[in-house]
Amino acid sequence: MKPILPEGHLAAWRRYYPSFWRILAAIEADLAAAGLPSLSWYDALYELYLAPGRHLRMNELARSALLSRSGLTRLVDKLEKEKLIERQACPSDGRVQHAQLTDKGVEQLRKMWPVYRAGIAKYFAAHLTDAEAAQLEKSLGKVATAMEPPREAGD
Template identity: 35%
Template sequence: MCYRGGMTESLSADRLAAWRGYIEASQRLLTRLEEDLRATSELSLADYHVLVLLSEVPGQRLRMGELAGRLVFSPSRLTYQISSMQRRGLVARQPCAQDGRGSEAVLTAAGLLALREAAPHHLHSVRTHLMDDLDDAEIACLTRIFTRLGQRLQATASPAHSDS
């Protein structure tokens, strides 16, 4: 954790303010988005993200390893997530069609319907709690910052957190 004094090198006041502002606001934003999504659907943010990713790929299916990498989930966390969604009929888990090794998460008709029903409410929440408060320059700045940061973090990911 970042703090002033002690044995660690402290951040400058403006960098500390930026860090604290980011961490607190991002946690509040994710909490609010989760609450809004759960109030209008049976989905969590993790459920929603899985459904979006599967809906956007050909065949509406992804290998578990690739899905874990895109979600930034450990294999065990993804297994738990997909098992939960499978019990609710949102996804199916099938052997990989290409080589028979490994498995794929596959979007079901019920999962696609749940996504289509949740999407307008979720996008309204995203606009209300984040996007509508930002101008075009701020959006461009956030895109640059988080694209660069995401690429750097992915490039330096430990094997336990990589796309394998």
């Protein structure tokens, strides 16, 4: 097996990988220090916030929030207990549950965003020029798009 992995690309990966982990840990620490829940809560709430009607099926939410379905079930349990979302049975398909963002959920997003934004600014954006950010967005956009539909069947 000899895949095409030029030195320069490997060097990029060797920056990409640890930078992400360290930024993530720093942001999580900031959230925890502010008495706020973790980024996985934010991700799920934010995906619902973006969705039309502010609701998604569990399956869709799992995909957007980068979780397995079982992981999503547990996360939704916690979010529902905090009344940040509500489970709603789908009238047209008895198997489907919708996760519906509540006003309290929107409020939680508003509380978390300043801390999250500050973390992105401090740990990530502060080190990039406008041009670099634009270039990064373009390059990683291609990567992200390619990975987007995490189907199991071969491409």
